[in-house]
Amino acid sequence: FSALPGATRILKQLQDNGYAVAIATGSWRESALFKLRVAGVWHDDVPMATADDHVSRSSIIRKAADDARKQHNVTTFDEIIYVGDGTWDARASKNLGIRFIGVAKNGNSDALRKFGVETICKDLTEVTDLLLPK
Numbered sequence: 001f002s003a004l005p006g007a008t009r010i011l012k013q014l015q016d017n018g019y020a021v022a023i024a025t026g027s028w029r030e031s032a033l034f035k036l037r038v039a040g041v042w043h044d045d046v047p048m049a050t051a052d053d054h055v056s057r058s059s060i061i062r063k064a065a066d067d068a069r070k071q072h073n074v075t076t077f078d079e080i081i082y083v084g085d086g087t088w089d090a091r092a093s094k095n096l097g098i099r100f101i102g103v104a105k106n107g108n109s110d111a112l113r114k115f116g117v118e119t120i121c122k123d124l125t126e127v128t129d130l131l132l133p134k
Contacts, residue, residue: 003039004103011042017132022068026050029050079098
């Protein structure tokens with residue numbers, strides 16, 4: 001198991017630049033925590049919603065956003081952006097009306113493009129570069 005380029009830094013970099021970050025994953029909580037730890041991904045104080053919380057991806061994303069709002073003591077965000085690597089992620093984002101950034105992984109960029117994903121990054125370093133000011 002190895003992390004995508006940029007994975008070890010993205011959450012901290014975004015948080016340090018004013019983003020309210022959260023993790024929404026279809027993995028079980030213990031599996032997600034194991035993967036984050038093994039990959040060396042910083043996730044201290046980052047709200048995380050998992051398959052332990054809900055079955056549907058949309059509900060998981062909604063819970064992660066709700067938890068981030070609670071953590072930051074706000075009722076709304078100017079924008080919610082979901083970063084994912086599957087068409088199921090893109091579908092959930094579309095259903096929720098939130099911006100989606102696709103990450104090309106295991107040759108999935110064609111599937112993401114066919115699904116209508118407009119922004120596809122090669123890895124998480126490129127996502128960070130896209131979202132943070134130069």
